[in-house]
Amino acid sequence: MSKVLSIKMVVIGLTGGSGCGKGYICKIFSDFGIKSADADKIYHDIVSIPDSPCLAELSGYFGSEILKPDGSLNRSKLSQIVFASGAEKKLKYLNETTHKYVLNDCRKWLAERKADGDEIALIDAPMLFESGFDKECDFVISIIADYDQRVKRLKERDGITETQIKARINVQHTDNFFKDNSDYIILNNDGLDIRGQISEILHDIRLKTNGTKDIFSGGDNWQSN
Known part of the structure; x- marks a missing residue:
């Protein structure tokens, strides 16, 4: 390239x-x-926020049982649901949804770096x-x-x-x-x-x-x- x-x-x-x-x-x-932004950390932060827009979309698709009592993500429950029958379709939805929010935060972070004069x-x-x-x-x-x-x-x-x-x-x-x-x-x-x-x-x-x-x-x- x-x-x-x-x-x-x-x-x-x-x-x-x-x-x-x-x-x-x-x-x-x-x-x-x-400076670097860790996309994995951004993802974990997003799904740790109770009632976040990302979790609202995920729970709307996979069911409210993927949420803990405090409204944050129950990762083990989500994994059980995603990797049961029909995993390919569910995994595709999970990735498309979470990527959307992670990339949005990455773009915001990059805008901040640019505003700060980072080269x-x-x-x-x-x-x-x-x-x-x-x-x-x-x-x-x-x-x-x-x-x-x-x-x-x-x-x-x-x-x-x-x-x-x-x-x-x-x-x-x-x-x-x-x-x-x-x-x-x-x-x-x-x-x-x-x-x-x-x-x-x-x-x-x-x-x-x-x-x-x-x-x-x-x-x-x-x-x-």
Whole structure:
């Protein structure tokens, strides 16, 4: 994917499969002075607000039993209903509904970043492609990692078995999908120079955004030490 842009604020979409280390990568971007919004956290915040418009739509479709007594989402009950018979149709509705609200909040956050004068902002979204938000990003960066690395991380983080991990990974996009649909790839295996990879990506983005050396306030601080 080749792009040359002349824009005031660069929007980066960051994605990748489970166990690839999106949170860790966001922390490194933060070291470069780049703020990020976590789409997963936005989703959890939305469904934790009793009587929110999102929950009103979901309960109208799936039934009021998906709500806790305080009006927030009962995630386990929703999962039981969604993944029962006819899961494909119900999952499609769930994703379309929640994506709508999550993306709306992402757009508000980006508008705030632009109003604050930020020159680059990052959206961390595991469902970036599924939601269609990749089309609203100037650049897409996908994180990949070797299978063994992902298994190790997910076992430590989530305490689940390799069988469960394999089932999760098998329904997610492949590395080849990410390579074919992204502007940049970060290989996040242990022992690699991740900061150096990110520095090179940011340098290339700087060149593609009109080739202006100081288009971002990070300037030469983007170069790896």
